Amino acid sequence: MPNRDPAALMNAYFSAIAAKDTAAMSTFLHDNVFENFIVLGPVEGKDNVMAFFAELFAASPDLEFSIERMMGVDDTTAVGQWRMKGTFTGGPFQGIEATGRVLDIRGIDVMELEDGLLRINTVYYDGLSFARQIGLLPPEGTRRDKAIKGGFNALTKLKKALRRS
Numbered sequence: 001m002p003n004r005d006p007a008a009l010m011n012a013y014f015s016a017i018a019a020k021d022t023a024a025m026s027t028f029l030h031d032n033v034f035e036n037f038i039v040l041g042p043v044e045g046k047d048n049v050m051a052f053f054a055e056l057f058a059a060s061p062d063l064e065f066s067i068e069r070m071m072g073v074d075d076t077t078a079v080g081q082w083r084m085k086g087t088f089t090g091g092p093f094q095g096i097e098a099t100g101r102v103l104d105i106r107g108i109d110v111m112e113l114e115d116g117l118l119r120i121n122t123v124y125y126d127g128l129s130f131a132r133q134i135g136l137l138p139p140e141g142t143r144r145d146k147a148i149k150g151g152f153n154a155l156t157k158l159k160k161a162l163r164r165s
Helices: 006-018 022-026 046-059 127-134 143-164
Strands: 029-037 041-044 064-072 077-087 102-114 117-125
Touching (some): 006 022, 006 064, 006 077, 006 102, 006 117, 022 046, 029 046, 041 046, 117 127
Parallel strands (some): 029 117
Antiparallel strands (some): 029 041, 064 077, 077 102, 102 117
16 A cells, blocks of 8 residues: 555544544554654554554543645645543543543644655644543633632742852
8 A cells, every 4th residue: 555645544544533543543553653742752663552542432422533635745744633532531641530521622743654654644633622621730810720820930940040059
């Protein structure tokens, strides 16, 4: 499959994600796939990528993944915008226990193919919004949010003062 169209592969891969079909997803992945989730960090290798998505699907059993737009950039690269909605009611995700909170995240993937398979994928989304939505951080502008920022700023000022002395 070395001549597979990048936009077609992205569409098929995203469709498999939407169907929560990890078996289908794996057919589009290079054995040495590198998924770089800018917010969470890298996930390397087909088995680890499949485990990541299995954990995501278990954490949000009602997860809905939709494609908003995509385009092929050249003969090895595609870019796609997506939206993911669901409720964090299942198992833990990335060490965080389910909070029952609703998620609505939008992101962009930049996929690079090698030998007709997904080799490198860089995934961008708003990690701060994700953390607020799942309840890891308080809503913006609330008392708790202001208290966290105030405490952080006080600690930063103290560290600066200690370095100067």
